Amino acid sequence: MSYIYYPGCSAHAGGRAYDESIQAIAPKLGVELKELEDWNCCGATAYMNVNEVLSFSLTARNLALAEKENKPVCTACSACYTNLAKTNVYLHKFPELKAKVDTALAEANLTYNGNVETKHFLDVVVTAIGLDKVKSLVKKPLSGLKVAPYYGCQILRPLSGEKDPENPVMLEQLLEAIGATPTKFALKTWCCGGSLMGTNDAVALRLCRNLLMNAVEDGADVIAVTCPLCQTNLEAFQPRVNAMFGTSFKIPVLYFTQLMGMAFDMPDRSLGLARSIIPLTVRSKPNPEVRA
Amino acid sequence: MMLKDRKALFERDMDLEFMKEVHGIPGGDAIKRCIQCGTCSGTCPVSWAMDKSPRQIIAMVRAGMRDKVLTSNTIWTCASCYSCTVRCPQEIKITDVMYILKRLAMRAGQKKAKAAQVFSKTFTDLVRRYGRNQEAQLMTRYMLKTNPLGAIGFAGVGLNLFRTGRMPLGAKPIKDVQGLRRIIDRAQQLGGEG
Ligand code: SF4
Ligand code: SF4
Secondary structure: OEEEEEOOHHHHOOOHHHHHHHHHHHHHHOOEEEEOOOOOOOOOOOHHHOOHHHHHHHHHHHHHHHHOOOOOEEEOOHHHHHHHHHHHHHHHHOHHHHHHHHHHHHOOOOOOOOOOOEEEHHHHHHHHHOHHHHHHHOOOOOOOOEEEEOOOOHHHOOOOOOOOOOOOOHHHHHHHHOOOEEOOOOOOOOOOOHHHOOOOHHHHHHHHHHHHHHHHHOOOOEEEEOOHHHHHHHHHOHHHHHHHHOOOOOOOEEEHHHHHHHHOOOOHHHHOHHHOOOOOOOOOOOOHHHHO | OOHHHHHOOOHHHOOHHHHHHHHOOOOHHHHHHOOOOOHHHHHOOOHHHOOOOHHHHHHHHHOOOHHHHHOOOHHHHOOOOOHHHHHOOOOOOHHHHHHHHHHHHHHOOOHHHHHHHHHHHHHHHHHHHHOOOOHHHHHHHHHHHHOOOOHHHHHHHHHHHHHOOOOOOOOOOOOOHHHHHHHHHHHHHHHOOO
16 A cells, blocks of 8 residues: 655654654555655644734645645644645635645646645554554563553544544554553543643643543553554643643553554564653553453 | 623624634634534533633624724643544634634734744744754744743753754755745735745
8 A cells, every 4th residue: 555655843853753653554554655755844733823824825735736646645744634635625625725725836837726735644554554564563562551542532523534532442452452452541632732832831731731630540661652642742742731630640642653563573673662752661461261 | 601791792893804714724614504513612632721712713703893803812721632623513714713713813813812823934934944844943943032041941851862962953955945935925815925
């Protein structure tokens, strides 16, 4: 299966381990990822604060470049994914907006006809590749490892269509396929406040605290995430959460792709595990059922 | 919304221009269909920190209460999580409404808009320059402009990211950065929102 890969800006910064682990596991899964040539920033949430047409035009440039390749686009960043998916839908639905975006794109001799399919990497793994394939690659099941399945918000919205934005189970199924035990994690689709960090810290840190608390109370050893912004928020800001709320959280936050690579018994280095600020020390535990 | 507020508002006080601006976004006229069910407020993960709930904001926009809406802290508390948007039974794009309100507040030079304005400006300047966002530069520049002391809280975070190779300092523009800049300039002009 072949995709155009849109890494997004954090793939070269805060989310490097995500990018590394994706590059490591993709060939095993039989997924060919070709990086989108000369891609630009999707605008995250900042551009919508400035100018709407501009925000859609930035994403449309990426879609226009991808359309030349005639393959679906895949990204692993939930914020990028939302922007790509949203732009597609809006350009289709609102001709007036599309006309403006077309005019802007023409400045760089680009056109976008609206024919690019957009996918999140989690969806590619679970839906396109399938869990049977994933299971067949597992060499070291993560037995006994309790993982909080964190979806966050933007991966499921605003246009997830066929998928269930209320109670998604994709990530849980994937975690089970690699031998781990997903925890209940009632807040699994709650926002981590990523876009507020920096401009409204008090609110963002409280959202993080709630999530960390929920994960720890469920007895999770690690939180699995699907977005580099969630990862940075939940992991790198843990010390600040602790300072603000007098808590002592120290729970690792790994990308689902890193956990997959661990179960496939791939070298730590290839999975960017050394980039964890809070490393995962327990990898697997004796299977309680076997012991009993 | 306080009943009092609404009663005090006469039709002649309604800011029709304000409503027009909000209706002008793609799908913006959907707010006419709001049934005030409160699903948005109930689902919002940060409504506890808002001085007006999302439902109240929609009602106030419809009542043309420009100043009250644009000075509310609600628009700066919205985390763009889209929960309200997926759940609204009337398919109102509340997240997009929050975005236009942010833009209007910035344009009106609202005090509360300052932090987000500096953040967005720093972000967009970087993208114009390189075509991509540079997290390290974004955070340092933003912090220096807004809150040099607050930067201390971020310093620890930054250090950890740097130590684990997650904060590269070098930056190179994309190949067709010129073309991208032309798109940006044109889009900005067409968007007409400054
Ligand atoms: S959920 Fe939709 S219809 Fe209900 S109050 Fe909010 S905006 Fe109005
Ligand atoms: S998008 Fe904004 S207003 Fe809507 S639920 Fe999320 S934080 Fe609340």
